[in-house]
Amino acid sequence: MKSRIYIDTSVVGGFFDMEFKEATRSLFERLEKGEIIFVVSDLLELELSNAPERVRNLLYNYSSDKFERVVLTEEVIKLANIYIEEGVVGKTSLEDCRHIALATVNRVDVLASWNFKHIVNLERIKGYNSINYKLGYQMLEIRSPQNLINYED
DSSP, X not given: OOEEEEEOHHHHHHTTOTTTHHHHHHHHHHHHTTSEEEEEEHHHHHHXXXXXXXXXXXXXXXXXXXXXXXXXXXXXXXXXXXXXXTTSSOGGGHHHHXXXXXXXXXXXXXXXXXXXXXXXXXXXXHHHHHHHHHTTOOOOOEEOGGGGSOOOO
16 A cells, blocks of 8 residues: 655755755655655645745646645644644644644654654654644654655665
8 A cells, every 4th residue: 555645835845945855856756656645735735826836836747646635624723723732833833733733634654844843853743743642643653755765775
């Protein structure tokens, strides 16, 4: 079975960023080969609407069968708010919390992000997963695209 990888906006932008380009493009190569499926949300699409055109249109270069689409629900919004209420991150990180909640509620295999301040951060991951555990959700794997590429032997 293919791994379902939730991607946030930083992964799409990372495709064109000099610092993150190599690992991000390797992840997209796995997508192209059919090894993985990207889980994308309406929140991602909303955030991309403000991005430069080449970033905004990147995902359209791939067939729709490479993606699973998920939507912001009341359950997701409530969970994201709990992350903030419990002090995992501050109120200014609401959109990041919604990405975490979208990935959690939709039981993805892993969330990929280049956001090291609010998402791919050991203390934050512990906080998100502590709340997930307390509320009966599964633990969420959170990694950078660098951790999700295949290395040949």
